Amino acid sequence: MMSKTETRTLLNLTVNDLVSAYNGRSGKCACGCSGRHSYMDADLGTARRGYAVDADEVRPKSVARTLTKVQDHFDTAESFPGGFSVDVDGRLFAVYVR
Numbered sequence: 757m758m759s760k761t762e763t764r765t766l767l768n769l770t771v772n773d774l775v776s777a778y779n780g781r782s783g784k785c786a787c788g789c790s791g792r793h794s795y796m797d798a799d800l801g802t803a804r805r806g807y808a809v810d811a812d813e814v815r816p817k818s819v820a821r822t823l824t825k826v827q828d829h830f831d832t833a834e835s836f837p838g839g840f841s842v843d844v845d846g847r848l849f850a851v852y853v854r
Contacts, residue, residue: 762835767827769840769851775800777822778850782843786850794818800854825849 758766780791794815795801801809826833826842826849833842841850 758830758833758835762840763830763833766830766833766835766840769823769827769853771796771816771820771823773853774819774823774851775804775854776852777819778841778848778852779818779822780848782846782848784848786848791848792818794822804852819851822849823851826851 774796776793776795778786778788778791778793780786780788784790793813795809795813796816796819798809798811798814801813825844826840829842829844829849832844833840836850839850839852841848843849
């Protein structure tokens, strides 16, 4: 369970606060083999992960949808160093903060 401060932080996030998002199967790793990472910006993503983000990985709308999903389920969301995640109907949704 998240603290009140963490919950407020999550609910106040906008896509401009994010580097990336992940949408994949629950119970699997989040490396991308069972889901997809989406980035707000190629330069930010490249700096964060340490190797080039391709143009087809830059999907701001997907990041926005994932943020909405995590915020809509804030009551079951979890925080982790650098972001927030939630499991919904067998899917893991995660957002990564700048």
